[in-house]
Amino acid sequence: MDSRPRAVLAFLRNTWRGLTAMRTALSLLFLLALAAMPGALLPQRSLNAPKVDQYIADHGWWGRLLGQLGFFDVYASVWFSAIYVLLFVSLIGCLLPRTVEYARQARAKPVLTPRRLERMPHHARSTVDTGVADVLAGARQRLRGWRLVEREEADGARSISAERGFLRETGNLVFHFALLGLLVSFAIGKMYSYEGQVIVQADGSEFCNSGVYNFDSFKPGLRVDGTDLDQFCVKVKDFHGSYLPNGQAKDYLAPIEYQSGDDLGTGTWRPYDLRVNDPLRTAGDRVYLLGHGYTPKFTVKYPDGQTRVGATQWKPDDPITLLSEGATKFDRPGVTDPEQQRKSQLAVAGLFAPSGVSPNGVLTSNFPELRAPEVAVDVYQGDLGLDSGRGQSIFTIDQSMVAKGALTKVKRQQLKVGEHIDLPDGTVITFDGVGQWVSLEVAHDPTQTYVLGFAVLIILGLGTSLAIKRRRLWVRATPTGDGDPSGRTVVEVGGLARTDQAGYGEEFTSLSRELLLAARGGRES
Amino acid sequence: MPVNTNLATFSDWAYTSAAAVYILAMIFYLVEQAFGRVTKRAQARELVTAGGGDTVLDEPQAPSGPVERDRPERFGRMAVALTVLGVLLHVGSLVLRGLAAGRVPWGNMYEYGALFCLVAVVTWLVMLRKFPVRRLGAFVLVPVVILMLIGGMGLYTDAAPVQPALQSYWLVIHVSVISAASGMLLVPGVVSLLFMVRAANEANPGRFARLAPRLPAADVLDRLAYRTTVFAFPLYTFGLICGAIWAESAWGRFWGWDPKETTAFVAWVIYAAYLHARATAGWRGTRAAVVNVLGFATMVFNLFFVNLVTTGLHSYAGVG
Numbered sequence: 001m002d003s004r005p006r007a008v009l010a011f012l013r014n015t016w017r018g019l020t021a022m023r024t025a026l027s028l029l030f031l032l033a034l035a036a037m038p039g040a041l042l043p044q045r046s047l048n049a050p051k052v053d054q055y056i057a058d059h060g061w062w063g064r065l066l067g068q069l070g071f072f073d074v075y076a077s078v079w080f081s082a083i084y085v086l087l088f089v090s091l092i093g094c095l096l097p098r099t100v101e102y103a104r105q106a107r108a109k110p111v112l113t114p115r116r117l118e119r120m121p122h123h124a125r126s127t128v129d130t131g132v133a134d135v136l137a138g139a140r141q142r143l144r145g146w147r148l149v150e151r152e153e154a155d156g157a158r159s160i161s162a163e164r165g166f167l168r169e170t171g172n173l174v175f176h177f178a179l180l181g182l183l184v185s186f187a188i189g190k191m192y193s194y195e196g197q198v199i200v201q202a203d204g205s206e207f208c209n210s211g212v213y214n215f216d217s218f219k220p221g222l223r224v225d226g227t228d229l230d231q232f233c234v235k236v237k238d239f240h241g242s243y244l245p246n247g248q249a250k251d252y253l254a255p256i257e258y259q260s261g262d263d264l265g266t267g268t269w270r271p272y273d274l275r276v277n278d279p280l281r282t283a284g285d286r287v288y289l290l291g292h293g294y295t296p297k298f299t300v301k302y303p304d305g306q307t308r309v310g311a312t313q314w315k316p317d318d319p320i321t322l323l324s325e326g327a328t329k330f331d332r333p334g335v336t337d338p339e340q341q342r343k344s345q346l347a348v349a350g351l352f353a354p355s356g357v358s359p360n361g362v363l364t365s366n367f368p369e370l371r372a373p374e375v376a377v378d379v380y381q382g383d384l385g386l387d388s389g390r391g392q393s394i395f396t397i398d399q400s401m402v403a404k405g406a407l408t409k410v411k412r413q414q415l416k417v418g419e420h421i422d423l424p425d426g427t428v429i430t431f432d433g434v435g436q437w438v439s440l441e442v443a444h445d446p447t448q449t450y451v452l453g454f455a456v457l458i459i460l461g462l463g464t465s466l467a468i469k470r471r472r473l474w475v476r477a478t479p480t481g482d483g484d485p486s487g488r489t490v491v492e493v494g495g496l497a498r499t500d501q502a503g504y505g506e507e508f509t510s511l512s513r514e515l516l517l518a519a520r521g522g523r524e525s
Numbered sequence: 526m527p528v529n530t531n532l533a534t535f536s537d538w539a540y541t542s543a544a545a546v547y548i549l550a551m552i553f554y555l556v557e558q559a560f561g562r563v564t565k566r567a568q569a570r571e572l573v574t575a576g577g578g579d580t581v582l583d584e585p586q587a588p589s590g591p592v593e594r595d596r597p598e599r600f601g602r603m604a605v606a607l608t609v610l611g612v613l614l615h616v617g618s619l620v621l622r623g624l625a626a627g628r629v630p631w632g633n634m635y636e637y638g639a640l641f642c643l644v645a646v647v648t649w650l651v652m653l654r655k656f657p658v659r660r661l662g663a664f665v666l667v668p669v670v671i672l673m674l675i676g677g678m679g680l681y682t683d684a685a686p687v688q689p690a691l692q693s694y695w696l697v698i699h700v701s702v703i704s705a706a707s708g709m710l711l712v713p714g715v716v717s718l719l720f721m722v723r724a725a726n727e728a729n730p731g732r733f734a735r736l737a738p739r740l741p742a743a744d745v746l747d748r749l750a751y752r753t754t755v756f757a758f759p760l761y762t763f764g765l766i767c768g769a770i771w772a773e774s775a776w777g778r779f780w781g782w783d784p785k786e787t788t789a790f791v792a793w794v795i796y797a798a799y800l801h802a803r804a805t806a807g808w809r810g811t812r813a814a815v816v817n818v819l820g821f822a823t824m825v826f827n828l829f830f831v832n833l834v835t836t837g838l839h840s841y842a843g844v845g
Binding site: 022023025026029030032033036037039040041044046047074075186195244246248249250251252275276277278279286288290441443445448451452455456458459462463466 | 686688689695755756758759762763766770773775776778779780782783784785787788790791794795797798800801802804807808831835837
């Protein structure tokens with residue numbers, strides 16, 4: 001009747017034993033290393049989603065299979081999680097009994113002196129002319145800092161058991177518990193963290209962390225719904241980039257002003273110099289300067305005399321020369337009929353070069369700074385497809401509208417600042433100048449301080465547990481006992497390294513030498 | 526700060542000379558390795574337990590008596606002297622590079638490789654004082670020389686300031702610590718490989734019959750590998766944590782599974798496995814040595830493949 005529960009119990013017990021065995025932990029460690037590797041070799045959705053799509057497109061069924069198996073989201077995949085959860089269960093199973101044992105040993109006395117010290121890995125022996133008591137007093141003196149216990153033995157012999165390096169196990173436990181703590185705070189951090197990116201014009205434009213809709217992209221943790229973000233606002237005053245003669249960036253600086261907390265109520269703005277390695281930390285969030293680019297400004301003067309100004313950020317294509325591409329889109333003013341309005345849209349799309357040169361008629365840039373700003377653009381008129389219901393990039397026009405004939409290219413021209421394009425219908429487009437934009441990242445992670453704290457404990461624990469050796473040392477002083485009245489004593493020293501032997505030999509040699517010399521010196525004094 | 530091209534040129538000369546001196550030292554080590562006496566198992570054991578055993582008061586000294594060195598041994602000693610000379614030139618090259626560029630000399634892959642090799646050789650010299658393994662010098666210098674040649678020929682970059690993302694005091698701490706730890710780990714990697722050869726030979730004298738008897742005893746090699754790893758591993762951990770702290774202030778998160786971070790994590794896990802393997806029955810010896818070699822292979826993979834082939838936030842190789 002009761003054989004079934006017993007069988008279940010036995011199964012559970014064996015599973016637990018198997019899981020917490022060192023061999024299992026070792027296998028899990030290898031599995032963890034193996035499972036983490038694809039994340040470095042294959043594109044990852046969390047880092048670069050377009051690259052993943054490209055990879056899947058390039059590799060057909062193989063790419064799709066990898067995708068279904070979670071190889072493009074390795075660190076969120078079931079198998080990766082399974083491995084580290086098992087590893088940590090195994091770790092806990094290993095740590096619990098060790099902690100109990102540790103607490104027991106903390107109070108225990110050093111073990112009895114073995115009968116035959118010469119069988120110890122380290123051993124030394126000498127006969128001296130001092131008495132047993134003097135030998136032991138000398139040994140006690142020398143073994144200060146060791147945990148000692150002195151025992152009477154048969155035949156008038158006395159011995160000292162000494163032990164040292166208890167901190168090794170302390171360090172070891174601290175290390176492993178800190179590892180657990182780090183994982184837990186990392187996991188909690190992932191639940192409550194968020195990061196969002198936004199492009200802000202560096203002309204005094206403002207960004208407020210008041211809601212998800214203010215961001216261009218937003219990655220929330222599992223427990224973040226986008227409401228209740230930390231409140232603060234940032235105003236980007238300007239952007240300065242300085243470069244080496246070869247175009248390599250030397251320094252980026254975005255002077256900003258921000259307000260958070262009480263300042264939001266009083267309208268106080270505080271200045272801050274935002275730099276690449278120097279995020280703004282305010283209201284529990286961090287604001288980073290991620291990148292920058294240019295915003296060409298165009299004025300469209302319609303035949304009826306109305307004007308529209310457009311300033312949209314263009315996207316740098318070349319990270320060194322900042323040759324950028326983009327599209328600035330316009331609605332015609334003064335048209336009330338929605339159908340008419342939709343069909344009379346206009347876009348200026350093409351390339352922007354901060355330092356423009358056209359070696360063979362094609363515009364390119366030879367420096368990232370604004371030395372000779374120039375654009376090479378196509379002007380499109382017609383329906384941009386903004387109301388088509390499909391999302392479209394702000395950096396390009398929807399080519400399918402061109403293919404459909406709804407949008408027509410009316411002119412292609414290269415412009416320097418101040419120059420203009422005259423369209424056949426009398427519209428004039430002027431290239432007015434160039435602004436700059438910065439892309440900012442707002443990041444929130446409530447547990448990262450805890451993670452750091454555990455990381456420090458990891459280092460301390462690891463250093464302690466690897467630097468300190470647990471070792472035992474015994475000294476036995478036996479009267480020669482052959483009726484010799486002069487009180488000669490046989491001194492024996494034995495040593496045993498509890499954990500790793502490496503290095504104990506040297507220490508034992510010098511220690512035993514000193515102990516035996518001290519015993520001899522006792523006679524002389 | 527402008528780059529001082531004179532100093533940069535001197536630095537390049539010192540680098541080339543260091544590599545040349547290492548090659549010469551390597552040849553000398555090889556002479557000792559090839560023509561020196563065969564290490565017997567028993568004799569080696571004695572060296573290991575020096576100070577243990579039944580010592581009374583006089584610990585066994587190195588064979589005393591008239592110092593009569595045979596010729597191969599003289600070559601070995603010259604090789605060590607040459608290695609020291611190489612290290613001095615190597616240090617000079619890095620210092621000059623730093624002065625030329627007006628920053629710490631580990632801002633691109635060429636400089637990183639140079640520092641990595643320097644630490645490897647210095648670690649070797651330090652271990653040489655503790656273990657009787659001089660004739661292994663050639664095996665340690667082979668990868669060092671190869672890395673230096675790859676660095677000098679394939680990855681060379683002119684001295685220049687670094688990009689804004691690297692302008693942080695963490696560059697001084699994180700990169701130097703990681704580079705030092707990786708350089709140190711080269712030594713146990715090589716030694717573990719030799720351990721596998723020697724252990725195979727001790728189990729079956731027919732295997733590697735020519736090479737293995739001239740290697741130090743297996744347990745000396747094992748201990749040397751372990752002690753170096755045990756020193757380098759916490760340092761490496763510290764370097765990773767410094768990297769995470771820097772990533773938090775430069776990239777917006779302390780850990781993001783960037784290819785370099787991932788591979789560094791994998792290497793960390795493998796070395797952790799090595800330390801556990803050495804304490805697990807059935808895993809000591811050859812298996813643990815395989816794990817150590819695997820760990821170093823991951824470090825090298827991380828240095829080359831991840832820097833040059835994949836694209837990630839750590840793409841600072843300056844090659845291209």
